[in-house]
Amino acid sequence: MVDAGHFEKAESAITSALGRMAETSPAREALLFERERMRRILMDFSLDESDALAKLRQQVPDLRQEEFDExxxxxxxxxxxxxGRKLYFNRSISNLFRLSPQAAQRRADPKPFRDGPMESFNAHHIAIAEAAMSSGESSVLPQRIRVTQTLTVNADAVPAGEAVQAWIPFPRDIPGQQEDIRLLDSEPAKLDLAPVSVAQRTVHMAKPARAGQPTKFSIQYEMTVYGRYHDIDGQRVQPTPNDPALGESLAERPPHIVFTPALRAFSRDVVGNETNPYRITQKLFAAVDRIPWAGAREYSTISNISEHALRTGFADCGQQTLLLITLLRLNGIPARWQSGMVYSDSQVGGVDRASYWNLHDWGQVYLAPYGWVPMDVTTGRLPGAVDGQGRSLEWFYLGGLDAYRIAFNDDFSTGFQPTKRHFRSETVDSQRGEVEWSGGNLYFDQWTYDFNTEVLLP
Incomplete structure (x- = not known):
């Protein structure tokens, strides 16, 4: 009912079912979350047609109704x-100009999209690939960085005197990717740092709310980040070994990794008769890369993210990554999740480091005999990219990563330590943070977050 847009019927069914259930049961929690999911969907889809038309006419003043309808x-x-009401996604108008060249040409004042410098081929990619190929190492060009993250709860979002609980994402040591992580400072000073074994690692802190004042949490740390590159020879790639340790990375994992009929059909069309695991991976990577990027609704509102990305025909980084992971596993190729933040430096692409940072999701694929290698299907292929010796770097992001990203998560939809008592705002990823108090979860409209990275001089 929720997915079909029958919210009134869903609410009636939820109310009736709750009246017959015990106060504590998994089924009760699931029903309460469906009620919360409807609330979140209505926050994402808050524009009626007149609102959407007005918003679009701010950029296309002579917009015709027929164009909008088309x-x-x-x-x-x-x-x-x-x-019965047609409601439009809050970001649907800005997304339109990414999805439709025709619409983009109609803008009265076209402005370039604010993409990160790593989304275009540059000297950093060349430096990583050349250093890796000349040294024979897959992890090269380490950079020491200092990171400051903040989370600020709106004034009076929590009654004065009540304890506000916050979880701020924190990176794990990943040999060859990010190492030597040192927490320098925090506010408040008392904290619980989750062990490195926690796949979605966080720093947990608590502070009492004060009337009329925002409640601010912050952490600062240093770490070393590496560029990564594997010069993969497709002829050397072997079938996936029969290793029980890879089993979890080959399996379905409802609700977001499911081998649905639609995904099976898409996979058959893309893969054809190919049997080489690397060529299959290339074909699927290229197919998902062709799905245009668009700003996404909140993941907690989507019942199956990989299917959603395929059905809508556009997706953001996490949706593309989950779709690719599902397709790879469907073809017997192990794949898993990573996510965190990407950022910029004044030395790269002419973009000042303070002007760009963003949430980002990517993944890893297992290709024998190379083992686990990175993949970033959203940054995707780099057509025409070559290094100083004319070697193609088109597939840089299938086996490589730039050194301008931090991984907070090596899995999705896993628990925090200490455990969060109430529903999470983000049920899949963990990049912005989470907040709650004894009265419930605080959703994204009740707090803000910030992120700053400084690349330290050697």
Whole structure:
């Protein structure tokens, strides 16, 4: 009912079912979350047609109703029908200009999209690949960085005197990717740092709310980040070994990694008769890379993210990554998740480091005999990219990573330590943070976050 947009019927069914259940049961929690999911969906889809038209006419003043209808009917202006009302996604208008060249040409004042410098081929990619190939090492060009992360709860979001609990994402040591992580400072000073074994690692802190004042949490740490590159020879790649340790990375994992009929059909069309694991990986990587990027609704509102990415025909980084992971596993190729932050430096691409940082998701694929290698399908292929010796770097992000990212997570939808009592705002990823108090979870409209990275001089 929720996925079909029948919210009134869903609410009636939830209310009736809750009345027959014990106060504590998994089924009760699931029903309460469906009620919360509807609330979150309505926050994401808050525009009616007049709102969406007005927002679009700010950029296309002479917009015709027929144009709007054509784009909406083609699925280029994301919307849902909820209890008979057509409601538009808050980011549907900005997404339209990424999805439709025709719409982009109609803008009265076209501005370039604010993409990160690593999304275009540059000297950093060349330096990593050349250093790796000349040294024979897959981890090269380490950079020492200092990171400051903050989370600020809105004033009076929590009653004065109540304890505000916050979880701020914190990186794990990953040999050859990010190492020597040292926590320098925090506010408040008392904290619980989750052990490195926790796949979605966090720093947990608590502080009492004060009337009329925001409640601020912060951490600062240093770490060393490496560029990574594997010069993969497809002819050397072997079938996936029969290793029980790889089993988890080959399996379905509902609700977001499921081998649905639609994904099976898509996989058959893309893979064809190919049997080489690397060539299959290349084909699937290229197919998912062709799905255009668009700003996404909150993951907690989507019942199956990989299927959603395939069905809508556009996706953000996490949706693309989960789709690729699902397709790889479907073809017997182990794949797993990573996510965190990407950032910039004044030395790269002419973008000042303070002007760009963003949430980002990517992954890893297992290719014998190389083992686990990185993959970033959203940054994707780099057509025409070559190094100083004319060697192609088109597939840099299938086996390589730039050194301008921090991984907070080596898995998705896993628990925190200490455990969060109430629903998470982000049920899949962990990049912005989480907040709650005894009265419940604090959703994203009740707090803000910030991130700053400084690349330290040698």
């Amino acid at each position: 784009w909406a009917d083609a699925g280029l202006i994301e919307h849902r029908v909820i209890d």
